[in-house]
Amino acid sequence: MFDLIIRRARLVDERLVDIAVKAGKIAAIGEVSGEAKQERVLDGEIYLSAGWIDSHVHCYPKSPIYHDEADCIGVATGVTTVVDAGSTGAEAIDDFYQLTRAAQTQVYALLNIARTGILTQNELADLSQIDKPAVSAALRRLPGFILGIKARISSSVVGENGIKPLRLAKEIQQENGGLPLMVHIGNNPPNLDEIADLLTSGDIITHCYNGKPNRILNPQGELRFAVKKALQRGVRLDVGHGSASFSFEVARRAIALGILPDTISSDIYCRNRIEGPVKSLANVMSKFFSVGMTLPQIIDCVTWKAADGLRLTQKGRLEPGFDADFTLFTLSDEPRPLLDSEGETVQGQQHFVPLAAVVAGQWNVTDEGKAKHVFDL
Ligand SMILES: [Zn+2]
Numbered sequence: 422m423f424d425l426i427i428r429r430a431r432l433v434d435e436r437l438v439d440i441a442v443k444a445g446k447i448a449a450i451g452e453v454s455g456e457a458k459q460e461r462v463l464d465g466e467i468y469l470s471a472g473w474i475d476s477h478v479h480c481y482p483k484s485p486i487y488h489d490e491a492d493c494i495g496v497a498t499g500v501t502t503v504v505d506a507g508s509t510g511a512e513a514i515d516d517f518y519q520l521t522r523a524a525q526t527q528v529y530a531l532l533n534i535a536r537t538g539i540l541t542q543n544e545l546a547d548l549s550q551i552d553k554p555a556v557s558a559a560l561r562r563l564p565g566f567i568l569g570i571k572a573r574i575s576s577s578v579v580g581e582n583g584i585k586p587l588r589l590a591k592e593i594q595q596e597n598g599g600l601p602l603m604v605h606i607g608n609n610p611p612n613l614d615e616i617a618d619l620l621t622s623g624d625i626i627t628h629c630y631n632g633k634p635n636r637i638l639n640p641q642g643e644l645r646f647a648v649k650k651a652l653q654r655g656v657r658l659d660v661g662h663g664s665a666s667f668s669f670e671v672a673r674r675a676i677a678l679g680i681l682p683d684t685i686s687s688d689i690y691c692r693n694r695i696e697g698p699v700k701s702l703a704n705v706m707s708k709f710f711s712v713g714m715t716l717p718q719i720i721d722c723v724t725w726k727a728a729d730g731l732r733l734t735q736k737g738r739l740e741p742g743f744d745a746d747f748t749l750f751t752l753s754d755e756p757r758p759l760l761d762s763e764g765e766t767v768q769g770q771q772h773f774v775p776l777a778a779v780v781a782g783q784w785n786v787t788d789e790g791k792a793k794h795v796f797d798l
Pocket residue numbers: 477478479506661663688
């Protein structure tokens with residue numbers, strides 16, 4: 422007896438399948454026979470993918486700068502898993518962990534290498550903030566919660582320290598088993614070439630399509646040589662849209678050159694959620710139709726590629742044994758303006774409409790899902 426069977430779900434490759442869930446895991450997929458405590462028969466038009474993973478958010482409710490509630494940016498918008506990117510460091514990570522246990526959304530963290538996290542905007546301007554024993558102790562206390570470390574390497578954050586905080590981040594990474602490192606890029610110094618040269622396989626550059634001088638393209642519109650070499654070494658690109666870090670111009674050019682993101686993430690928090698230009702992960706994903714990506718490519722960036730980048734080994738795939746996290750959605754063809762972080766608006770032709778987030782087999786219907794009554798039994 423299964424706990425749940427969802428029938429006639431449309432996958433992004435347009436196949437129609439049934440999916441059975443037992444004890445929070447995917448038990449079977451394809452043509453499923455057998456009984457379940459709960460059965461949901463869809464209309465054959467609603468898409469189902471592995472649960473969306475937002476690889477870069479901010480949801481420590483007590484953060485003075487970038488706060489939000491996990492469920493507002495998570496299940497309410499079809500996202501089953503969020504990864505907070507460095508809001509907290511060793512000092513507040515335990516409090517953050519406790520505060521997010523009640524959420525329906527699954528919350529993980531990248532630990533800021535600065536002890537205070539983002540209490541101020543310049544957390545790496547004072548190198549004594551980087552307390553290696555405190556980082557190691559936090560990693561030992563919360564191994565299932567902390568997926569990796571975060572270092573914000575831009576001029577306003579590092580002050581006079583240039584590339585030094587990144588060197589220390591690489592040391593911390595090596596001293597703690599080579600865990601994932603996400604590096605924020607923004608205004609220089611340090612120059613992006615210097616940053617890229619230090620990164621190794623699996624390291625993640627976030628804000629990869631930012632429109633600042635430290636963009637991944639050179640003034641001729643070609644990929645910077647240092648970034649090209651980094652990508653060849655296996656460095657990953659994360660979108661991290663945010664209030665100031667996504668340019669349609671850069672994304673269009675990069676994608677035309679074949680430089681696709683590994684992960685599409687929002688860098689969302691309450692203000693850029695409510696006022697834009699982020700609004701939701703779905704809104705950010707919709708922008709990638711406008712720059713030349715396909716539905717399966719976009720979904721890959723919020724499912725298995727996100728899981729692989731952060732080593733969430735039980736997530737991101739619709740296969741037996743994986744977590745029963747699903748996002749159900751439709752696509753709307755209603756034209757809608759989409760705004761980047763540089764003030765450019767494009768008329769979007771296709772949009773993601775999340776209807777439900779299923780977390781370990783538990784349903785969370787979004788407001789749009791409720792309005793459409795598609796899950797009424
Ligand atoms: Zn961020």
